[in-house]
Amino acid sequence: MGESKPLPVVDYLKIPEDSEPYLEGYRCKKCGATYLGQRNVCSKCFARDNMEVIKLSNKGTLHSYAVVYRSFPGIDVPYISAIVDLEGGGTIKGNLVNIDPDPDKIEFNMPVKVIYGDALGRKDKEGNSYLSYFFEPA
Amino acid sequence: MSDVYVMGVDMIKFGRFPDRSVPNIGAEAALMALDDAGLGIQDMQALYCGNLGQANAMVGQRILQEIGQTGMPVVNVANACATGATAFREAWMSIKAGMYDVVLAVGVEQMGKGLLGGAGGGDGIPKEGLLGSGTMPCVFAEAGMEHAKEHGTTFEQFAKISVKNHHHSTMNPKAMYQIETPLDEVMNAEMISYPNTKLMCSVNVDGSAAAVLVSEKKAKELGMARAVKVRASAMASDPYTDRDLVMPDVNACTRLAAKDAYEQAGIGPEDVNLVELHDCFATAEMLHYENLGLCKDGEAGKMIDEGHVNLGGKVPVNVSGGLLSKGHPLGATGIANIYEICTHLRGEAGKRQVEGARIGMTHVIGLGTACGIHILEKTS
Numbered sequence A: 001m002g003e004s005k006p007l008p009v010v011d012y013l014k015i016p017e018d019s020e021p022y023l024e025g026y027r028c029k030k031c032g033a034t035y036l037g038q039r040n041v042c043s044k045c046f047a048r049d050n051m052e053v054i055k056l057s058n059k060g061t062l063h064s065y066a067v068v069y070r071s072f073p074g075i076d077v078p079y080i081s082a083i084v085d086l087e088g089g090g091t092i093k094g095n096l097v098n099i100d101p102d103p104d105k106i107e108f109n110m111p112v113k114v115i116y117g118d119a120l121g122r123k124d125k126e127g128n129s130y131l132s133y134f135f136e137p138a
Numbered sequence B: 001m002s003d004v005y006v007m008g009v010d011m012i013k014f015g016r017f018p019d020r021s022v023p024n025i026g027a028e029a030a031l032m033a034l035d036d037a038g039l040g041i042q043d044m045q046a047l048y049c050g051n052l053g054q055a056n057a058m059v060g061q062r063i064l065q066e067i068g069q070t071g072m073p074v075v076n077v078a079n080a081c082a083t084g085a086t087a088f089r090e091a092w093m094s095i096k097a098g099m100y101d102v103v104l105a106v107g108v109e110q111m112g113k114g115l116l117g118g119a120g121g122g123d124g125i126p127k128e129g130l131l132g133s134g135t136m137p138c139v140f141a142e143a144g145m146e147h148a149k150e151h152g153t154t155f156e157q158f159a160k161i162s163v164k165n166h167h168h169s170t171m172n173p174k175a176m177y178q179i180e181t182p183l184d185e186v187m188n189a190e191m192i193s194y195p196n197t198k199l200m201c202s203v204n205v206d207g208s209a210a211a212v213l214v215s216e217k218k219a220k221e222l223g224m225a226r227a228v229k230v231r232a233s234a235m236a237s238d239p240y241t242d243r244d245l246v247m248p249d250v251n252a253c254t255r256l257a258a259k260d261a262y263e264q265a266g267i268g269p270e271d272v273n274l275v276e277l278h279d280c281f282a283t284a285e286m287l288h289y290e291n292l293g294l295c296k297d298g299e300a301g302k303m304i305d306e307g308h309v310n311l312g313g314k315v316p317v318n319v320s321g322g323l324l325s326k327g328h329p330l331g332a333t334g335i336a337n338i339y340e341i342c343t344h345l346r347g348e349a350g351k352r353q354v355e356g357a358r359i360g361m362t363h364v365i366g367l368g369t370a371c372g373i374h375i376l377e378k379t380s
Helices: B022-037 B059-067 B083-096 B136-151 B155-169 B183-188 B216-222 B250-265 B282-291 B300-305 B330-345
Strands: A022-028 A034-036 A051-055 A059-068 A079-086 A091-096 A111-123 A129-137 B004-011 B046-050 B074-077 B102-109 B191-194 B207-215 B228-237 B274-276 B359-366 B370-378
Touching: A059 A091, A059 B136, A079 A111, A079 B136, B004 B022, B004 B083, B004 B216, B004 B330, B022 B059, B022 B102, B022 B207, B046 B059, B046 B083, B046 B330, B059 B074, B059 B102, B074 B083, B083 B102, B083 B207, B083 B228, B083 B330, B083 B359, B083 B370, B102 B330, B136 B191, B136 B282, B136 B300, B155 B183, B155 B282, B155 B300, B207 B216, B207 B330, B228 B250, B228 B330, B250 B282, B250 B359, B250 B370, B274 B330, B282 B300, B330 B359, B330 B370
Parallel strands: A091 A129, B046 B074, B046 B102, B274 B359
Antiparallel strands: A022 A034, A022 A051, A059 A079, A059 A111, A059 B191, A079 A091, A111 A129, B004 B207, B004 B228, B102 B207, B228 B370, B359 B370
16 A cells, blocks of 8 residues: 555646646636636526636745644644645645744735645555645745 | 614633533523523524534534524534624524524534644644644744735734733632733743733633524514614625635635625724724724725834724724633634623623723634624614
């Protein structure tokens, strides 16, 4: 099991055979609203069957965050829960890493990049590893 | 359409009652509200019951099994933290529609301890702490930090809200806690999700509240002396905004419901004498000063700094102690807030009475998202 390819942590994280992992979005061709994961109808403009599949950018800016000190048992704290606006559309939430979890050091609108790595060693019941995404200062 | 009045309303003192059942806790408030109205269960034409934890378990009918099985129609509602307000609103609508003249609304919840929420369930591996945090203190911290980004709001300003609400609760015998929490104590309490410390998070408690709503015809028959008029009942879900699906937008939803409520009542925010709003976290209360139009955008920090939202201020907010100190039994909160406003409009709030209160507003947010707003007016 340990040798097998990791699984994506969410269904909108794509792991191609022959290229780098990326995040996939669905964009409304009518109004441009961008969604994580598959959509058939746009909840912004209500257009039906007018979605295109897009590769989301790995560049973005920090919109908001919180520093989490108390989480569920077994989860390492503190960590930064971050909301990131991706270049070209799409907003995504995840852990901001490789920076002190200190509000004095975290700047709103700071450029970040999306990076991919093992899901903090978490495995499912079958022992499968997972690939996750994170943010780090760009 | 008939105007609708609150003829009876009450809540139990919030606390922790692990040895009691949910219907038993709800039944207590139901009887209190009936007594307050001078009516019996046999006078009720319908029951709308709000509860979240046992949403699939016929809590309303089980309440009647404890206090009187008249055979009346019962509807059980669940709408996250807007559950109680939703039950009240359904009762209001049934009278507005001309179906009934006397209706009971009950909200009840029995809570566990600990964190609510959590990021992403489903298949695979746990996502909490991997894809950020879905815990409620974090979600509302992120919403507060968005305000900090736009307006420079500080940790200290958020903390002051908790100081205020805990202070208010020392005058409310039905609050879970009656304890002063000075600013340094709030700021130095255990950090849960920056900028929310433990004393800036609502208290998980058990509780219930209930209201008897009547038509104008019935109110006149029973006597208007203590009746409170429902001037507006508004509800909104989250409209599309760019980040809402990733970062629940409690602002747009509240603004939508507030606009509707003010229009229904034909008044503006300047006419409101007191507000009970959804301070599930100190960061949340800050946002709603602006969302409800109590001040201009960007001036929420000033509202707390200058004491405008304190008892005795321009528009006192959460004089009950709020969810932060009175406690937050999810399904009961929306009716407990209505009890608080009615108590002031009736001039019966004792030490925390907002003098001369004629119009009050209640606001709740259920994440996901539902916003319920009621505007209530003194009749005599």
